[in-house]
Amino acid sequence: MLVEVPRYFQTVWTDFTIKNQTVYDTEIDILNISYSDSVRDVALNFHRYNAYNLKGYGENSFSRGITEQEAYDAWLGVFNQENKKTFQNIAANGVTRITQNVYDGLVLLNWATGNVLKVEAAEGLYDLSKPLLDKDYDTMASMINRSAKNKQKCNTAASVLRLVEYGKYKTRTWLRTQGIYEMRTKNELGSLNSEQLRAARFAYYAETLDFLPFTPEGIKRDIAKKYEETITRQVFTYDGTTSTFELNKVPSMEPVEKLSVKVNGNIIQHFYDFTVSGRNLIISKTLNNNDIVETEIKI
16 A cells, blocks of 8 residues: 655645635534535536436436436435545544545545545555545645546546646536537437437427427327326415425426426516425415415426
8 A cells, every 4th residue: 555655756736826725724624524516516527418328417327318407316316425435434534624625625536436545546556544634635636646547537636635626617507408409419410229319309308398300299299298297296275374385395496497386377486486495485475365376396
């Protein structure tokens, strides 16, 4: 097990600029740490949303074409499980306080290689345990940079850990749009096999409420029917006491709003007329006794 990086393999980190000195200097109690939104989005960008290969963002298998939201929800479940593994390894190593960027760097290392405190390099297996306890982040980052597995992704992990540099990554809005565009393009080129085409047709309709070009009429009817079966609908009657209603599942509101709300048949607007907190729908619009609130949650 290697505990030091040979000089000719070391990165001179002082040649680079720390992106956010405050984050770099601020330690957080290990019991209060979790991954940042930035590192979550960097990890998500390791793959692209793909509905027709039945893999979504690459971590799950599905029986039909899926929306970006479904793919993201499934991916996030796996990512959260890996975060638990990262936390447990760091805590078991005796760390009591850690900076956000160091934690994020180790989250990303684990996501890229499956290891939290070990790095497989051409010259041998590096052990990050001691430099982590010693807060020797130059050594840790140089070790991560030497990874022979998913090297480019590990380079990003090293930059996050040592420089608070998360780089540029695509938003979910961009990933969703590109996934939809790719389905349409490959369909028009005729490059999808029968299974891929079946998945793409359903996912494209679920995302756009339009059909892929060249879809036969009989298949269109089947797709519309199957999509209708995925929608979650509820009806509430306002009794004059509370304007908070419990939904059957948590709706997603970004990058595309998946919840629509009507009062007496009229659509009301998110933020202006209602908000969502978990499964709770909170109506801020004035309601009258016996008003009918209808909700529709899409996949």
